Amino acid sequence: MSITLNPEVATRLQQAAQKEGMSPEIYLNDLLQNVLPPLSSSESQDNGAKPKTLAEVFAGRTGGIQGGGVAWSEGVGEAFSEGVCLKYGAADKDSRE
Numbered sequence: 257m258s259i260t261l262n263p264e265v266a267t268r269l270q271q272a273a274q275k276e277g278m279s280p281e282i283y284l285n286d287l288l289q290n291v292l293p294p295l296s297s298s299e300s301q302d303n304g305a306k307p308k309t310l311a312e313v314f315a316g317r318t319g320g321i322q323g324g325g326v327a328w329s330e331g332v333g334e335a336f337s338e339g340v341c342l343k344y345g346a347a348d349k350d351s352r353e
Contacts, residue, residue: 289317 261269273283294317307313340346 269280269284273280276283278286307315
């Protein structure tokens with residue numbers, strides 16, 4: 257794809273990209289990534305199948321996802337309670353009940 261810009265916009269793009277230490281193409285690509293709506297899930301999937309994971313949902317977007325399969329949300333209540341007890345001096349789990 258090629259896009260023709262008027263001279264003023266081209267100059268402004270060049271200056272803004274230079275200020276960020278990027279080429280105009282990369283700078284414009286980053287701008288458009290943040291402005292344009294994402295592809296619908298049917299357009300972003302080759303076979304039309306629904307995404308199975310969050311990584312598939314966010315595939316192709318700027319940024320990254322790191323999880324490693326750790327279930328971070330498991331045991332949150334217990335961990336929070338233990339943290340509160342440690343912070344405020346409760347002797348053990350049984351003293352909270």
